[in-house]
Amino acid sequence: MITKALQDRLAERHHQSRYRMRRVLETAQGPRVAVDGREYLLFCSNDYLGLANHPKLITAMQEAAQQYGVGGGASHLVCGHSSLHHQLELRLAEITGRDRALLFSTGYMANLGAITALISKGDHIIEDRLNHASLLDAALLSGAKFQRFHHNDLDDLERRLQKLPPTGNRLLVVDAVFSMDGDIAPLDELAVLAKKYDAYLMADDAHGFGVLGGAGAGSAEVFNLDQQQLPVLMGTLGKGIGSYGAFIAGDELLIESLIQFARPYIYTTAMPPAVAAASLASLELLSAESWRRDHLQALIQQFKRGAQDLGLPLMPSNTAIQPLLVGDEALAMTISANLDMEGVLVSAIRPPTVAIGQSRLRITLTAAHSADDIATLLAALDKTVPVELRIAAQYK
Numbered sequence: 001m002i003t004k005a006l007q008d009r010l011a012e013r014h015h016q017s018r019y020r021m022r023r024v025l026e027t028a029q030g031p032r033v034a035v036d037g038r039e040y041l042l043f044c045s046n047d048y049l050g051l052a053n054h055p056k057l058i059t060a061m062q063e064a065a066q067q068y069g070v071g072g073g074a075s076h077l078v079c080g081h082s083s084l085h086h087q088l089e090l091r092l093a094e095i096t097g098r099d100r101a102l103l104f105s106t107g108y109m110a111n112l113g114a115i116t117a118l119i120s121k122g123d124h125i126i127e128d129r130l131n132h133a134s135l136l137d138a139a140l141l142s143g144a145k146f147q148r149f150h151h152n153d154l155d156d157l158e159r160r161l162q163k164l165p166p167t168g169n170r171l172l173v174v175d176a177v178f179s180m181d182g183d184i185a186p187l188d189e190l191a192v193l194a195k196k197y198d199a200y201l202m203a204d205d206a207h208g209f210g211v212l213g214g215a216g217a218g219s220a221e222v223f224n225l226d227q228q229q230l231p232v233l234m235g236t237l238g239k240g241i242g243s244y245g246a247f248i249a250g251d252e253l254l255i256e257s258l259i260q261f262a263r264p265y266i267y268t269t270a271m272p273p274a275v276a277a278a279s280l281a282s283l284e285l286l287s288a289e290s291w292r293r294d295h296l297q298a299l300i301q302q303f304k305r306g307a308q309d310l311g312l313p314l315m316p317s318n319t320a321i322q323p324l325l326v327g328d329e330a331l332a333m334t335i336s337a338n339l340d341m342e343g344v345l346v347s348a349i350r351p352p353t354v355a356i357g358q359s360r361l362r363i364t365l366t367a368a369h370s371a372d373d374i375a376t377l378l379a380a381l382d383k384t385v386p387v388e389l390r391i392a393a394q395y396k
């Protein structure tokens with residue numbers, strides 16, 4: 001019986017301290033939110049530039065809704081591809097320095113669509129062990145032979161590439177910025193390996209696009225990789241860009257192939273045109289106002305210095321994702337609940353999102369935070385993170 005099986009699985013989740021609950025936000029995304037009528041400082045949003053509630057994005061969406069209405073109406077291939085979607089694709093191609101870009105409704109769908117369009121049974125896909133769930137799901141769905149290499153371990157990757165049989169196409173896929181760890185893939189070296197072993201390289205820049213690089217074009221800009229070196233560049237619009245949706249950017253051949261063969265592109269309704277308008281407005285801010293990226297960098301440095309002084313178990317990250325490694329899921333939940341009482345919202349990330357024994361507090365900083373907010377966060381962590389987790393040598 002399915003009902004019995006579900007009851008058992010839910011009970012087990014509870015027992016393992018892995019049960020997940022949703023908080024109901026009563027305000028817009030921002031550094032301060034209300035939950036249950038109480039105000040909290042928020043440190044778990046992916047709205048890295050603080051644009052999700054920006055007046056220019058709101059106005060752009062309102063005006064576009066006046067002109068284009070709300071509904072997408074149909075899939076892009078039927079009659080849902082509006083001029084706003086089209087403009088956004090042109091702009092994304094320009095920003096990423098690719099021939100073209102193709103909009104998807106979500107990042108999950110972009111990954112599923114691209115990977116299943118590129119490879120199938122008889123082909124090979126190699127991914128970093130810590131890749132996002134959507135990339136792992138896509139590999140399974142593709143039917144290709146799937147293997148994972150140790151996180152950011154180029155020697156392990158090369159050994160696996162050497163052992164691949166000569167038959168079948170090869171796709172190498174990584175998160176550019178790892179979503180639960182905050183560290184960065186060595187895309188330059190991965191591009192060299194991909195070329196050497198005749199593999200097509202794909203990077204998921206969900207956490208880099210908008211945030212990294214002098215112009216905000218993300219990880220490909222940081223590593224200065226063009227569309228020959230990094231042929232499949234995926235980015236999302238719901239994180240740093242503060243809107244919703246995702247895209248794949250690359251050469252003409254790639255994009256035309258995705259339009260023909262990417263099922264999560266073909267068989268779904270186009271996102272509302274007004275959402276595309278909000279993304280366009282955000283991309284304008286991206287080029288016009290680089291201060292958000294600079295401010296965010298300053299906050300990251302402030303947080304890392306402060307956390308180090310407190311001996312907090314930081315992970316090796318220089319991005320806006322600054323996880324504190326706790327280990328045990330119940331302890332991670334307890335610290336998160338104690339932070340709640342201090343008025344600070346940070347989510348505890350537990351298995352199966354991360355490996356067993358790797359539970360953590362995934363702290364994220366945004367350009368909408370102030371230096372005072374970071375000081376408040378550090379004081380709350382000092383109060384709530386138990387001494388046994390502190391790194392003694394650094395704890396003064």
Ligand SMILES: *Cc1c(COP(=O)(O)O)cnc(C)c1O
Binds near residue numbers: 106175206236238
């Ligand atoms: C969030 C995320 C996605 C999914 O993007 P959505 O637009 O939220 O569906 C894909 N990959 C990574 C690495 C992500 O962090």
